[in-house]
């Protein structure tokens with residue numbers, strides 16, 4: 001039985017990037033933070049600014065696999081995003097109803113967001129990381145290069161889950177630069193989560209390898225639950241994906257219980273029932289908070305766009321200045337060269353994010 005057909009109602013399959021791809025994102029973030037705090041880019045510089053597509057840019061989308069009906073349904077679902085703010089998607093739809101395709105032998109980006117359905121799970125690179133060629137190992141099928149997927153909706157081409165609309169919105173909001181609501185540092189989730197097993201819990205798994213309550217009704221905590229089917233996460237990965245993000249550069253609004261960016265977790269994730277961290281909607285449509293966030297990042301108004309463009313201009317020229325001149329005093333270390341190429345890739349991705 002394949003992975004997808006083993007999933008049952010109530011399983012939570014987290015969206016997350018493959019580990020080797022996530023590692024390249026962390027290396028890049030560390031490098032850019034270092035530039036930012038050393039003053040090269042100025043104090044106003046924030047990583048999330050770097051990940052925003054330039055307001056007004058037409059964002060091209062292409063598909064690796066799946067049929068036109070699926071592509072049309074995704075494009076239709078995303079109409080809610082373009083209706084809400086200044087984002088414009090271009091799916092390359094033809095009069096015959098076919099949509100733009102990309103391939104794993106492309107040498108140039110066929111599209112900014114390259115969608116696939118053939119990998120396990122759901123994930124997306126955040127914002128313009130989608131076209132940053134330093135993201136993802138060169139041999140991976142996921143990353144910012146032209147021949148790599150930037151967004152995956154695993155299994156949708158075979159069978160869509162009942163929640164496919166919410167998942168589609170969630171992943172495309174990542175692709176526009178959004179992060180998870182449960183990691184909102186103004187939100188209640190970290191203290192509301194049930195991290196540890198009930199005292200005396202005897203590890204018990206079903207025939208798929210999912211951790212379940214033991215014969216005394218004691219329940220696994222989050223760490224144990226996520227170590228089993230279908231996520232198989234170690235503790236570090238749980239912390240990375242569930243604990244609060246302290247990045248001072250994140251654009252963060254108030255915690256929004258109706259956001260498509262807030263997961264509906266199984267009840268064993270929460271200390272209390274009801275939990276202040278639990279969604280209060282069905283997560284299948286954009287919330288008012290999501291719409292406000294979209295308008296903040298991608299305003300419709302010309303003067304607001306112009307001020308964002310001016311900021312992006314400054315960041316890009318600072319990156320371009322930082323890239324060629326950074327050497328670690330005389331002899332350049334291998335680390336210095338790697339850092340420089342990361343900064344060059346970030347600048348190149350910003351140039352792509354402004355074109356078209």
Ligand SMILES: [Zn+2]
Pocket residue numbers: 015170174180
């Ligand atoms: Zn997500």
